[in-house]
Structures are given as C-alpha cells and as structure tokens.
Amino acid sequence: MSSVAICEELDFAIDGMFADVTPAGQPQSKEVRNLLNIAVALREMPRHEFKSRLGLELGWRAAGRPLAPNNATSVFQQGSRLYPVQGRSFAYSAAFHSAMAAAIFLCFALVKVQPLMQSASEHTATMLQPYIAVPLASGRVSGGGGGDHSKSPASHGELPRMTAQQISPPVVQIENLKPRLAAEPTVVGPPDTSTIAKNQLGDPLSKLMLPSNGTGIGGGIGSGEGGGVGSGRGGPGIGTGIFHIGNGVSAPRPIFTPEPEYSDEARQAKFQGIVSMWAVIGSDGHPRSLRIVRSLGMGLDEKALEAVRSWRFEPGMKDGHAVAVEMIVEVDFHLF
Amino acid sequence: MNALADAANERLLIEAAQQDPTRFAELYETNFNRVYAYVARRVTDRAEAEDVTAEVFHTALINLRRFQWRGVPFAAWLVRIAANALADRWKKQSAGKELLVEERGEEIADDDPQVERNAMLFQLVERLPPDQRLVIFRRFVEQRSVREIARDLGRSEGAVKQLQFRALESLRSQMKERP
Numbered sequence: 449m450s451s452v453a454i455c456e457e458l459d460f461a462i463d464g465m466f467a468d469v470t471p472a473g474q475p476q477s478k479e480v481r482n483l484l485n486i487a488v489a490l491r492e493m494p495r496h497e498f499k500s501r502l503g504l505e506l507g508w509r510a511a512g513r514p515l516a517p518n519n520a521t522s523v524f525q526q527g528s529r530l531y532p533v534q535g536r537s538f539a540y541s542a543a544f545h546s547a548m549a550a551a552i553f554l555c556f557a558l559v560k561v562q563p564l565m566q567s568a569s570e571h572t573a574t575m576l577q578p579y580i581a582v583p584l585a586s587g588r589v590s591g592g593g594g595g596d597h598s599k600s601p602a603s604h605g606e607l608p609r610m611t612a613q614q615i616s617p618p619v620v621q622i623e624n625l626k627p628r629l630a631a632e633p634t635v636v637g638p639p640d641t642s643t644i645a646k647n648q649l650g651d652p653l654s655k656l657m658l659p660s661n662g663t664g665i666g667g668g669i670g671s672g673e674g675g676g677v678g679s680g681r682g683g684p685g686i687g688t689g690i691f692h693i694g695n696g697v698s699a700p701r702p703i704f705t706p707e708p709e710y711s712d713e714a715r716q717a718k719f720q721g722i723v724s725m726w727a728v729i730g731s732d733g734h735p736r737s738l739r740i741v742r743s744l745g746m747g748l749d750e751k752a753l754e755a756v757r758s759w760r761f762e763p764g765m766k767d768g769h770a771v772a773v774e775m776i777v778e779v780d781f782h783l784f
Numbered sequence: 785m786n787a788l789a790d791a792a793n794e795r796l797l798i799e800a801a802q803q804d805p806t807r808f809a810e811l812y813e814t815n816f817n818r819v820y821a822y823v824a825r826r827v828t829d830r831a832e833a834e835d836v837t838a839e840v841f842h843t844a845l846i847n848l849r850r851f852q853w854r855g856v857p858f859a860a861w862l863v864r865i866a867a868n869a870l871a872d873r874w875k876k877q878s879a880g881k882e883l884l885v886e887e888r889g890e891e892i893a894d895d896d897p898q899v900e901r902n903a904m905l906f907q908l909v910e911r912l913p914p915d916q917r918l919v920i921f922r923r924f925v926e927q928r929s930v931r932e933i934a935r936d937l938g939r940s941e942g943a944v945k946q947l948q949f950r951a952l953e954s955l956r957s958q959m960k961e962r963p
Contacts, residue, residue, distance in 0.1 A: 451946075451949070452942070454949060455942070455945040455946055455948070455949045456945065458945070458948070458949055458952070459930055459945050459948065462923070462948075463929075466927055482956055483949070483952040483953065483956060486905065486952050486955050486956050486959070487924065487952060489898075489901065489902050489905050490905065490909070490920060490924040490925075490955075491924055491927075492821065492824040492825065492833075492902060493905075493906050493909060493920075493921075493924055493925050494816075494817070494820045494824070494833070494834070494837070494906065494925075495830070495834070495921075495925050496921060496925075498834050498837075499816055499820075502812075502816075502834075502837070502838050502841060503809060503812055503813070503816075505838070505842075506808060506809065506812055506841055506842070506845055507806065507809055509842065509845060510805035510806045510808050510809070510845060511805075511806055693799075693803070694799075694802075694803030694804075695803060698796075698799065699799060701853075
C-alpha cells in the first residue's frame, strides 16, 4: 500500500474515532490499527497552554505572590484562554460585587464622620524581644572559626566583642599593622553578651599560650573555616558548628532505626501517637543532645529517647563534608 | 544503577523544593504528564482533568514540607493526592449514591500500566519536530479537522495528513523501543 493511501486510511480512521464510530470499509490494515492505538491515547493529551499556565500559577504561589492578574476571565473576551467564561457564574459574581460596592457606598454616605480625639502623649517603645541571630545569605548560621593555616593550633585568649554583624574577624597575630580602615574585630552573636576582651584575643578553650591564629582557614581563630572563633565551619560566630538543613546542607538519613519498645502503661491504655525530639546528628551519624519537644507521656518519651540513642544516621552533608546537623526526629508509637 | 541515581536526584529535588518552594517547578515538570495521564483516565472531560490536576499540584505545593522521603517515588505521592481528590469529587457528585462511589473507588489503581504508557507518550510528543507536534496538538487536543489545520497552516491537506502519519509513526516506533 502506498504511503498516500495509508495516510488517507489513517485520517479516515481518526475521523471515525472522533465520531465514535468504526469507519465503513473494514478491515483496516494492521499498520493503521497500530497507529490508531496511539491516536486513541493522544486524545487524552493535556493542552500545552494548560501545562504552562498551571506551571506559572504554581511559580507565583511558590514565590508567595498572588496569582497572575490575567487569570480571571472577562465577559468581553475569553480571558486567559485557559478557562472559558461561564455566563451564569459571571452574572452571580457581577451581582455580588455590585451589591458589595453599593453597601460600601451606603456606609460612607450614612455614617457621620467625627474627628477623633487624639492623645498628645508620646510613647517610647522598649524592645523586649531577645536577640535573634540573622542567618547569613549562604545559609551558614552556625559559628566557627578559621585561622591562617598556622602550624600550631589556636592559642588561648579571650573572645572579642559580639555584634550582630561582623566587619573584621578576630586574629591573634596581626599581619597588616597599618590597615587603611581599622575596624574592631568582632564575632557574630547576641550584642548584649558581655564579652569585651581586656587581654589577648584567642580561643578560650585552648590551653596553648604560643600566639597563633590556628590551623584553620578563613581569617578567624581556630581549626575550622570562617571568620569566627572555634573549631566549627562556615560562620563568623563561635562554637563547634551545628548546621540547619537546607541551603546546601542535606538532611541526615536514618540508616539503622530499631523499633522503640512500648511502655506497659501505654500498651494497656492502647495509647498511640508521635514523640518529637530535637536532636543533633553528629558528623559521625550518632544522635546527641536529644531533647523532647512533643511529649506523649505514659513512659513513651523515655522509650523514644532510648530507641533514638541507638539509631544511626547517614550524616548531613555540606560541600561534600559530613557536618553536625540539628533536626527534629519523630518516633511513631502505633498499635496494630 | 540508573534507578538509584534517579531516586537520589529526585530526593535532592524534593529536599531543595522543601527548603525553597520556587524549586517546585522542576518537580512539576517531571511529574506533570504522569499526574495528568492518571487523572485523564478517570474523568470524562478535559476541563475536569485540568481542574483535578491543578488541584493536585496546588495541594502538593502546600503540603510539600510534610512529605517525607521513604524511598517511594514522588509521583506515587502525587498520584495518591489525585486519587483522594477524585474520590472527594465523586463523593460530592454522587451524594446518597454510595454504590456508585464504591464502584468508582475500585477503579483507583495507582500502578495502571496504561497511565505510564500515556505519560511517556505525552512526553514523546513534546520532542517531535515542531511542525509534526503542531499538527498533533491541533488534531488530537483541539480536535480540528485536517481541512481546518491545512487552512491555518497554509499547507495542503495531503501535507497535513503526511505530517500526522509521520508523527504517529515516530511515536509508535519510540514507544516500541521503551520497556
């Protein structure tokens, strides 16, 4: 059969498919029947405009913005071409909006406006909320110190003053003795913390007295990375560096999770639920610093802690390195 | 090995979207055809399929933070949302007709192989040459006649029929190559 004849037969069969009838002149050739199977499935294909439009809507919604204004249909045209205008719905909508507009107009027209008596006193606001550290754009919210690749570890000393924003990292050994613009060395932390150094700067946890910025990198004091003080990485603060999940830090994955035991009391009462606890999953995959944040009682909290202590995780990763990550661990107590 | 790599990539995508919802677009692109194919098999008209599909992705976006990776493909979660959305619709439509709801409820099978085939087919259509793709969309989505398409494109009816034939032939051969 020539290709022109097949094209004709195929098109005839497709017309029949749309009309829901089997075209006369059966039987169709095997090739046409095979292609018709594809054609049947293609009838369920989504409209390209719908896919793009929905993607756009989701994008707007994900960005926390209201839906695009041309989403609405109009009585004068087909609106976005995605949703056809439904006359009755439009009429209800128009009537409702007209009534609301009339009600608002009546409110303004009928209510007599009186000038408000305003108090002349002045108020002074006192900020009572505690200091909240501002996360850096890169998501590095943990503290940690750097150093200058010295061969000896960081020396003992006092912490510099804490500020909300760091301009210059602390150093023990100053290399540039005549900076063009001198700035006080600080670390990021609660500004009201009284850590004004009177003596030599350094790592308070170190026992070494030989002046050294430490073996790390990043300009601070310590064995980690960053402009802070300590052994952590990635921040201008202080500490050992505990990361939040996200922004380049992957979540630890549980790899060994023995089931928790049920307490006798809870089993008898047929009590079920979830115990949530805050935990730091170390770079070695061991959970530590466990703290119950949602308790169930009836002895289940203790059982949950006992179970989670024996769990093992694949540690969270940042830039290809295992890091300590804080996360919420949930233990589900379920009776079957 | 590929399946493992795909799963790892999908997990990374989900985690990224959970932290930054604007990254949901990638999950949407990957799973749109699968969800639409699932819904379209279970509703009678295109408008309803679009409504349900939109509902599924909006629900998924809202609840994304609650999704926990347990090694099950993300598509399975979306399909479960779709199944629930369809069940809700059917319940509303057939209030007081429990029998109908139960009957239709049985139709919800998450692993319908035809859904997978259709999703794959829709994906392949997007990779057709532009002129063939246009003819396929006009003919099967808009359900226009060959004469109308020929008039719109400024080509002969014979040429449009040839494009239609070549497109279907290409889709069929590609579908045969896939498992």
